[in-house]
Amino acid sequence: MTAEKDFSQYAHPDALVSTEWVAQHKGDPSVVLLESNEDVLLFETGHISGAQKIDWHTDLNDPVTRDFLGPEQFAQFAASKGITPETTVVFYGDKSNWWAAYALWVFTLFGHKDLRLMDGGRAKWTAEDRELTTDVEPVEPAEYPAPAARDDSTFRAFREDVLEHFGKPLVDVRSPMEYSGARTHMEGYEQEGAMRGGHIPSAASVPWAKAANEDGTFKSREELEQIYTEGAGLGSAEEVIAYCRIGERSSHTWFVLQHLLGYDNVRNYDGSWTEWGNAVRLPIATGEQPGEVPNR
């Protein structure tokens, strides 16, 4: 086993915890563990003792409109998990924390202060032969006052915001085939396709998984700077917008840019390609080159 990684290298070291930290703190009353997976049954096969399941699809989305929960619903949901506004909420999950990062980002919109990811996610925990349980302990509901609003402007971008943003860095985190326009959907997600293929003009292509090591942990700050700051040309930009297909893969990149590299303001455009690639008259670039910033 390698030595524990030093999180102080990252811009916001508190946004990450190690598996060892979780092992030691999972019983703390001030800590709530939420497991967020792509596989809807994985939690049931075994999870970290005391962790609760969160389903990004059925728990965080409005059932009718394409949007997230409102503040009232969020407060009810959080309370049902035993979370108060002071709780340290730690997310972890399968697939390099892809869906855990998404859940964390949605919690961010409601202004919850102490949100963390377990570096390496579920795969690292199991690779270290740490214990899993199938027991689900009953949860004492907590009080969570409804936030005044869901903040849709600080960390979330809508398509109008993307149009305003042109000229500043955009990151497309989808696969190269989706970026170039050769594919109009992600492999395995045919239903979430778009009428047109390609990318938002001027966006740099950095597939989300580049930020993760083989074992699902995040790469070092130095490596991440090479990928994003230099490779994708983000430089010292103050504002960045990331997008993918529906905003889940880009939540992972959002976490990297906002918390690990410390860009001042990173927004996730959750409408992403399923909105942009289906919208009338929005500019699109195809091929491997980012393309020019459109004249407006």
Add this chain to the structure above:
Amino acid sequence: MSHTEPTQNGQPPETELPEQLAAVIEEFEALEERQKLELLLEFSRELPDLPERFTGGYDQMEQVVECQSPLFLTLEYDDDAGTAALFFAAPPEAPTTRGFAAILYEGLSGLTYQQILAVPEDLSERLGLTRAITPLRLRGMTAMLGRIKRNIRAHLAETAPGQDG
């Protein structure tokens, strides 16, 4: 037990499902939503290991790329009987995929080519899992079924000249 209802709202009457498949669907139909997930988990645990002749590796098998997690699939044909046996492999960290595979294994393996080709495309919806699993995730199962049928059609096309029925 599948039953043929009189035609309602202009829909053609349901074609009878093969017994072993109907039994699986009935098992799911009888349950509340939460229990349906538990049953799917049970199925995932019961997916049989690959027979030894396949343990040489996954490269002998075909990967179903539409699935969110790796799933390998292969068929063995008995042309005399006109039946196909199905073999699946999926990792333990993909229980939903394993569950879908186990449903198809139990519901379809050993049936005749024609019976398998006649299985309705909306099979995944008939399990009543749409709410709990979401339609998006159920697509993996529809993709598996499509892949099985495609394999059988390809096999039939290959062997057609030899068939003198």
